[in-house]
Amino acid sequence: MNAAFAYDAWYPLAWSRDVGRELTTRRVLEEDLVVYRTEGGSVAALDDACPHRLAPLSLGTLRGDAVECGYHGLTFDCSGSCVSAPGMPRPPLSAQVRSYPTSESMGMVWVWMGDPRRADPAQVFRLPQYDDPTYSVVEGDALPVQANYLSLADNLCDPTHVVYVHKTTLASAGREETRVQHERQGNKVVTWRWVIDGPLIPVFQGLKDFGGANVDRWHYYHYHAPCIAVIDFGSARTGTGAPEGNRDDCIQMYACHFITPIDQRSCMQHWLVLKNSPADPAVDARLRDSLRLAFNEDKRVLEAIQRNEDKPREWKRVHLALDGSSIKMRRIVEEMAASSSA
Template sequence: MDEFIRNAWYPLAWSRDISQSLTQRRILGQLVVLYRKASGTVVALDDACPHRLAPLSMGRLKDDNIECGYHGLTFDCSGQCIRIPGQPVIPPNARVRAYPIVENMGLAWIWMGDPALADPSKVFDLPQYHDANWSAVEGDALEIGCHYLNLADNLCDPAHVSFVHLSTLGNSASEDIPVHSEKQGDTFLTWRWILDAPAIPLFQKFGNFAGNVDRWHYYHYTPPCIAMVDFGSAPTGTGAPDGERSNSLQIFACHFITPVDAERCIDHWLFVKNFQTDEATTQAMIGQFRTAFDEDKTILEAIHLNEKEPRNTRPVRIAIDASPMRMRRAVDKIIETEKSFAQSGGANAA
């Protein structure tokens, strides 16, 4: 699997990590150079001078333009070469590709597909992120040595929590509870409720539940790169399963996935919660999530390596795979559609 959906807004980097200096990122197997203009706007270009292929990220920022570090060819923010030292004429192909970028939710999002289809209003947004009654906390850029769809599988799969995240996000009370799934628009929703059970370690630490709770895990995954896990707990019998959440602790854990190449992805994660915490508690919660997502990383990387091993048997599929399998078929179909669209001339055709 080394093909990617191209017409999508992908997370490229945390906004906090982008400044008026050149930096390199890899996404969908390609290298881009990234920087912020004096005005604050973010620029992303192919990271190779079309002359000798020196990485532009090794060059110099001159005003808002990049001067190549090898022979001084200079490119503006649109990727157009505007200077070739020693010669007055600039050949028409002396340009690099520039990618549309928008910033939202603390991240710069890049459009690697047909620029004519890049609609900034389509970038993912979670309204609560901007809501003063909620509290948003930025996490890390966690690199995982696996194909991004294996991480996507994991994010269509509440069942793994009972076995992978015993010290943080899950406990054994949920082991045998089946999951449900349905497709809602472009989103694959997978969920389950665990009723009248002890709170998970995270809420035992940071909640104040006296007794058992009703808890939910709703996994929303929208291909290719948006996952949002809505989970929370309320005292048992206070009506949470019927929609009454005023007594609940609720967290939206977002995972915005950067497919680096076929072997690696980056999980840009953050969470938005319906309760305030002091700084020390916030840091402790970040620590809990870091522990949990490192557990995912460990198992996903082991699986990635095992997938390259010789096999005696064919994979077994079980009930909880319904959602990831449906998701995989949808991704294949999107890629196929993009390809036929591109072959028929793309957005510029007809």
């Protein structure tokens, strides 16, 4: 049931704002890491266990850029090499903890969990709009979800659940039986739907004045396997040509979800939103609250699904047309896992 992890990938580790000159811990792909910022400002990530007695290094002390174990004082630099061992003129050569490459982008620290020789910081995800001054950023939470990360990924490839799960936030009134399309593009799956000539959805209220007119609304779900979803959604006044590509006068948002697989039964959902309107504390707070509510609605469903999946019984499963994106996305993750070298 559980898919193998794709180790050769950049995973979100922590918000940059949460990593400083203290030892902190994160769990990724079933590994516990001790994480800290060096004096030079980069981020170090090491296995959180001293190879002597397995005391977590995070219980120790940061000395310059090195970590001193809190039990016997073995000290490791940020490459994981032991630079000092008590009572020994030089540390044993075998004293080494694994160090993980990191990089920062979009306010997040990213970690490479596979073969370090394959880690290329240039491949860390960065949405162009993040550097576009006409966009403002609303940073959200780190939401823990007690479900397999691919179940959350299913959810983030899927426009059809919105009307059932997010009645008060992301859905318009009434059913939305418009056609969903999708396609694979390399290691990405794009899924999209248009709703033509409908009312503004609740989260867009107050962002732009369309004078009460109906809008055309789009949802493009870009899933970058294995752990990134970017949902491009927006609205323009009906009849102004948005479906044909004219979005000069529209509301546009990119909801970015950076998923950390913790283990096979839990993940951390980091999210932020880019919007093509200036930062505004009141508007941004309302948007953040509204999305927080929506993502907790998903969490509730996904955790209940996980509890059913954990039961020791066979299930007869039904597949629907809407599963196409999920099937493609999971196939990409399988391919990435098979070619990984952890």
